[in-house]
Amino acid sequence: MRIVIALAWIGMFATGCAQPAKHPVGFLDKLSDYGFFTGQLKELSPSPRVHPYELATPLFTDYTVKRRFIVLPEGNTMQYTDTGSLGFPDGTYLIKNFAYRDSLGKEVLLETRLLHKDVADGKWKVMNYKWNAEQTEAVKWVAGAQVPITLTDDSGNRIPTHYVIPNTNDCKRCHASGGTLIPIGPKARNVNYQGQLEKWAASGIIQGVPDASKRVPFPVWNDSVHFTVNERARAYLDVNCAHCHTKGGDADNTGLFLEYGQQAPARLGVLKGPVSAGNGAGGLDYDVVPGNPEASILHYRMNSNEPGTAMPELARTVTHREGVALIAEWIRQLPR
Amino acid sequence: MKYYSSLLALAMIAACGTPEKPPVDGYKQTLVFSPGEESKITEAFLTLTDSSAIELKEGTYKFNNLSLVQLKHIRISGAGSGKTILDFSAQTQGGEGIRVAELKGFTISGMTIRESKGDLLKVNKSEDVVIRDVHAIWAVADSTSGGYGIYPVLCNNVLVEDCYAEGASDAGIYVGQSNKAIVRKSKAYKNVAGCEIENTTNAEVYDNEFYGNTAGFLVFDLPDLSQRGGQVKAYNNNIHDNNERNFAKSGSFGTTWGVGNAAPGCGIIIQATSDVEIYNNKIINNNSAAIALVSGFFVDAKAGEKINASYFPVSKNIYIHNNTIEMGAAFPEAAYKHHTGQILVGIEKAIGKRIPPIVYDGISTNVITQEKKINPDSICIQQPGENLFVNADGMNIGTPAWKPGTDMQPFICK
Numbered sequence: 156m157r158i159v160i161a162l163a164w165i166g167m168f169a170t171g172c173a174q175p176a177k178h179p180v181g182f183l184d185k186l187s188d189y190g191f192f193t194g195q196l197k198e199l200s201p202s203p204r205v206h207p208y209e210l211a212t213p214l215f216t217d218y219t220v221k222r223r224f225i226v227l228p229e230g231n232t233m234q235y236t237d238t239g240s241l242g243f244p245d246g247t248y249l250i251k252n253f254a255y256r257d258s259l260g261k262e263v264l265l266e267t268r269l270l271h272k273d274v275a276d277g278k279w280k281v282m283n284y285k286w287n288a289e290q291t292e293a294v295k296w297v298a299g300a301q302v303p304i305t306l307t308d309d310s311g312n313r314i315p316t317h318y319v320i321p322n323t324n325d326c327k328r329c330h331a332s333g334g335t336l337i338p339i340g341p342k343a344r345n346v347n348y349q350g351q352l353e354k355w356a357a358s359g360i361i362q363g364v365p366d367a368s369k370r371v372p373f374p375v376w377n378d379s380v381h382f383t384v385n386e387r388a389r390a391y392l393d394v395n396c397a398h399c400h401t402k403g404g405d406a407d408n409t410g411l412f413l414e415y416g417q418q419a420p421a422r423l424g425v426l427k428g429p430v431s432a433g434n435g436a437g438g439l440d441y442d443v444v445p446g447n448p449e450a451s452i453l454h455y456r457m458n459s460n461e462p463g464t465a466m467p468e469l470a471r472t473v474t475h476r477e478g479v480a481l482i483a484e485w486i487r488q489l490p491r
Numbered sequence: 492m493k494y495y496s497s498l499l500a501l502a503m504i505a506a507c508g509t510p511e512k513p514p515v516d517g518y519k520q521t522l523v524f525s526p527g528e529e530s531k532i533t534e535a536f537l538t539l540t541d542s543s544a545i546e547l548k549e550g551t552y553k554f555n556n557l558s559l560v561q562l563k564h565i566r567i568s569g570a571g572s573g574k575t576i577l578d579f580s581a582q583t584q585g586g587e588g589i590r591v592a593e594l595k596g597f598t599i600s601g602m603t604i605r606e607s608k609g610d611l612l613k614v615n616k617s618e619d620v621v622i623r624d625v626h627a628i629w630a631v632a633d634s635t636s637g638g639y640g641i642y643p644v645l646c647n648n649v650l651v652e653d654c655y656a657e658g659a660s661d662a663g664i665y666v667g668q669s670n671k672a673i674v675r676k677s678k679a680y681k682n683v684a685g686c687e688i689e690n691t692t693n694a695e696v697y698d699n700e701f702y703g704n705t706a707g708f709l710v711f712d713l714p715d716l717s718q719r720g721g722q723v724k725a726y727n728n729n730i731h732d733n734n735e736r737n738f739a740k741s742g743s744f745g746t747t748w749g750v751g752n753a754a755p756g757c758g759i760i761i762q763a764t765s766d767v768e769i770y771n772n773k774i775i776n777n778n779s780a781a782i783a784l785v786s787g788f789f790v791d792a793k794a795g796e797k798i799n800a801s802y803f804p805v806s807k808n809i810y811i812h813n814n815t816i817e818m819g820a821a822f823p824e825a826a827y828k829h830h831t832g833q834i835l836v837g838i839e840k841a842i843g844k845r846i847p848p849i850v851y852d853g854i855s856t857n858v859i860t861q862e863k864k865i866n867p868d869s870i871c872i873q874q875p876g877e878n879l880f881v882n883a884d885g886m887n888i889g890t891p892a893w894k895p896g897t898d899m900q901p902f903i904c905k
């Protein structure tokens with residue numbers, strides 16, 4: 156009996172160590188533990204309840220190739236919402252895999268980010284998984300990392316950089332809204348793309364999708380055939396900036412709010428002075444000077460890779476030249 | 492069984508890599524670290540749970556950056572400023588050395604933090620914040636320094652005490668868009684602005700020493716932000732010898748709006764804010780202006796277009812009394828090279844005698860209402876001495892009609 160008790164005590168101590176909780180409830184140690192994918196893990200072939208999706212306009216992350224999935228708990232469906240993120244049931248996982256194209260153009264997985272809506276409290280939680288060099292597994296990774304890589308950009312240029320895997324507080328930084336965590340990417344309007352909503356509705360995994368005529372398509376940032384420069388630029392700013400640059404977001408204090416629906420010129424930075432940009436302002440007076448991208452802080456900071464200047468502050472170490480060019484053109488065309 | 496228990500208790504202590512103290516001050520756990528354990532510390536910050544304390548033993552630690560997000564009742568403490576040193580010169584990403592966001596109950600104390608690329612300590616959207624005995628330092632004070640040393644913003648109930656800030660290219664100690672803030676028993680040296688209270692309500696600043704900066708102490712409201720400031724008291728401060736060049740990056744912080752406008756040699760600058768009381772301070776040897784009181788129009792002719800519920804460009808209800816004020820005989824060299832400094836030099840020339848210590852831009856709400864009221868903004872000055880005051884006639888600067896005047900009568904407290 157004593158031995159049994161003693162063993163029980165040992166068990167308690169082994170887990171009750173003074174270390175802070177290293178394994179928040181709900182997140183497993185290895186990506187493979189979840190069974191999201193079948194076959195070779197790196198192929199990311201989804202299991203039956205794992206649904207791939209694409210966004211009309213995605214976040215730029217150092218030219219990485221992203222593969223996104225929604226995992227719904229058995230027997231549950233998503234709910235269409237007019238604004239904001241789709242309605243996801245408790246127990247949902249959102250999966251985002253990041254790979255860079257190496258010098259040979261081969262995709263190499265770097266990290267897999269999970270957002271999980273905890274059944275215990277209905278709140279979203281974040282976790283990250285870092286891929287090994289062998290590309291056989293990704294393991295839970297709280298602390299973030301810098302990974303030296305040479306990536307190939309969209310024009311075939313090879314760019315050496317230290318890719319930054321965010322730590323879990325960095326994740327919260329962008330995903331926080333008024334003190335709670337929310338998904339950013341899968342807003343109804345941004346997944347309203349390439350017939351995804353219709354397909355999901357047909358297979359019964361989403362409810363409440365209105366008729367196509369009642370859904371305004373969200374601009375595709377690089378589709379100059381169907382969308383104007385203004386539409387594309389505003390979509391780009393929304394997706395790349397507005398999770399922080401919004402009321403209740405991390406950059407609330409700046410008064411620069413870049414949501415797609417924002418109408419007030421001063422909120423969009425037009426002839427608005429910087430507040431706490433410090434050297435990040437680059438000696439310039441205004442966030443946006445209509446007609447003059449070179450005089451606009453917005454353009455200056457997107458075009459920089461210096462810490463303290465570069466925007467977005469996180470998850471970008473190289474400049475998105477195509478994105479910067481779009482914003483420059485948008486500023487150039489703004490009425491003076 | 493007793494025997495087993497004590498053995499196991501020993502085993503438990505030995506098994507834990509991080510020594511744990513018994514709960515004190517109501518914290519459920521205290522984690523103690525030493526230099527060399529930086530990666531463990533970074534991870535502890537990331538995995539911290541509510542009601543935790545972290546203690547950093549004496550020594551120098553090197554970090555890229557640290558962050559705390561969405562927690563309650565957290566304390567980070569060192570062995571004392573100058574003893575526990577956190578060096579952020581390796582920062583590669585992000586806007587600050589230590590970033591704290593959305594905490595309820597946060598205390599940081601007893602350490603020196605230094606050399607980040609951006610701000611050193613930013614506390615964003617938090618409640619019940621105590622920053623005590625924290626020294627925030629950039630050893631080289633120039634435009635490569637980060638903007639703010641100690642930087643609570645959008646917070647409620649903030650106490651900054653026994654702190655020191657040096658080398659910031661904006662403000663050493665800065666409280667922005669917050670409610671209920673106290674800055675006391677602190678020092679700021681060699682910053683552009685020693686201490687700044689911006690768009691903040693119910694602030695008290697007392698028993699501080701701000702010296703050797705471009706400008707000692709600023710109370711500002713800026714447009715396009717979440718709230719107006721006001722109800723700010725500054726007393727028993729020693730604000731002296733703020734005569735250094737303005738090293739805010741040329742034009743950064745907005746040539747129009749920011750601290751780049753602060754003329755070298757200013758003790759206190761009050762801009763576009765209301766309900767400010769300045770009393771019982773020693774304001775000595777700030778040789779361009781002991782106290783400058785200006786409106787938003789002084790820096791931007793279009794300030795009127797920015798008026799809304801969270802901004803009004805004219806400073807109102809300003810009460811200046813019982814301060815000890817002395818100025819040196821001449822402007823500091825740096826004032827002659829600065830755009831606002833040159834205006835002050837010009838005022839001295841125009842009135843034909845040493846510039847008085849209190850400089851008012853004279854731009855009142857009459858400008859907005861098109862009236863000619865005397866002192867419509869309730870400026871009230873009660874100070875002993877002669878040659879105390881100049882109305883800079885700010886609306887006419889640069890025109891032939893410009894005529895600064897030294898009549899203080901309308902502004903003497905009734």
